[in-house]
Amino acid sequence: xxxxxxxxIGLHVQASDGAIGKIRDVYFDxxxxxIRYLVVETGVFFEGAQVLISPNSVSHINxxxxxxxxxxxxxxxxxxxxxxxxKPVSRQHEEQYFDYYGYPYYWTDPSLxxxxxxxxxxxxxxxxxxxLPGIHGEAPLNPRLRSANEVTGYGIETTAEPxxxxxxxxxxxxxxxxxxxxxxxRHWFSGGHVVIPPNWIKEVDWGQRIVHAAVTPDSVRGxxxxxxxxxxxxxxxxxxxxxxxxxxxxx
Numbered sequence: 420x421x422x423x424x425x426x427x428i429g430l431h432v433q434a435s436d437g438a439i440g441k442i443r444d445v446y447f448d449x450x451x452x453x454i455r456y457l458v459v460e461t462g463v464f465f466e467g468a469q470v471l472i473s474p475n476s477v478s479h480i481n482x483x484x485x486x487x488x489x490x491x492x493x494x495x496x497x498x499x500x501x502x503x504x505x506k507p508v509s510r511q512h513e514e515q516y517f518d519y520y521g522y523p524y525y526w527t528d529p530s531l532x533x534x535x536x537x538x539x540x541x542x543x544x545x546x547x548x549x550x551l552p553g554i555h556g557e558a559p560l561n562p563r564l565r566s567a568n569e570v571t572g573y574g575i576e577t578t579a580e581p582x583x584x585x586x587x588x589x590x591x592x593x594x595x596x597x598x599x600x601x602x603x604x605r606h607w608f609s610g611g612h613v614v615i616p617p618n619w620i621k622e623v624d625w626g627q628r629i630v631h632a633a634v635t636p637d638s639v640r641g642x643x644x645x646x647x648x649x650x651x652x653x654x655x656x657x658x659x660x661x662x663x664x665x666x667x668x669x670x
Contacts, residue, residue: 424567424588431486432459434493446564452617454595469504474595475522573628575602582639613642
């Protein structure tokens with residue numbers, strides 16, 4: 420199952436002993452393309468500060484009640500190392516944060532969240548979910564955190580021309596990996612929305628706000644359209660990979 424990143428924005432966050440605030444953004448790392456933190460705007464108990472919540476702390480999401488339930492209590496969250504979300508989160512702050520909660524460092528194996536907890540999806544193996552930058556796909560020493568709110572709106576460049584912009588991200592409900600980028604193509608040609616997995620990205624120019632994808636304009640024009648009503652099944656994903664003539668051995 421996948422859900423859209425924008426669906427998280429505004430959800431109420433509930434500690435084990437009370438409400439702490441609402442989600443205003445999510446951070447993902449630019450190597451694993453996996454959600455690493457929920458950015459929560461808190462209330463009076465936290466003096467209005469913003470706090471980071473790791474997906475490790477989420478027990479479940481109640482979409483009907485627009486609520487994210489945590490395994491942590493309010494005092495433990497309030498005593499966590501302070502992080503200024505208006506500035507880039509440093510690796511030193513992340514180390515303090517993970518040490519405080521006793522979580523393993525994700526950057527020592529930047530592939531998927533919770534892979535020991537969820538090694539296999541309950542309804543079958545999924546396509547690759549992470550980007551592989553560099554000639555040999557080596558992991559950077561310091562993958563950086565990126566704001567989903569900030570990256571929304573980045574232009575998408577194909578092998579020949581622009582084809583749209585980033586509108587949203589589809590997140591795996593078990594691993595919190597960004598499985599697909601939702602691309603709005605309507606301002607470039609008479610199309611709709613399509614999805615492209617991060618591992619088809621050649622590079623991202625973070626300064627120029629451009630995502631370079633290893634796909635052709637014609638292949639995007641003929642790609643299966645994505646809508647909020649799309650049945651995001653393994654069959655849909657298989658048809659997507661076959662359309663782009665990509666390996667489907669993951670099935």
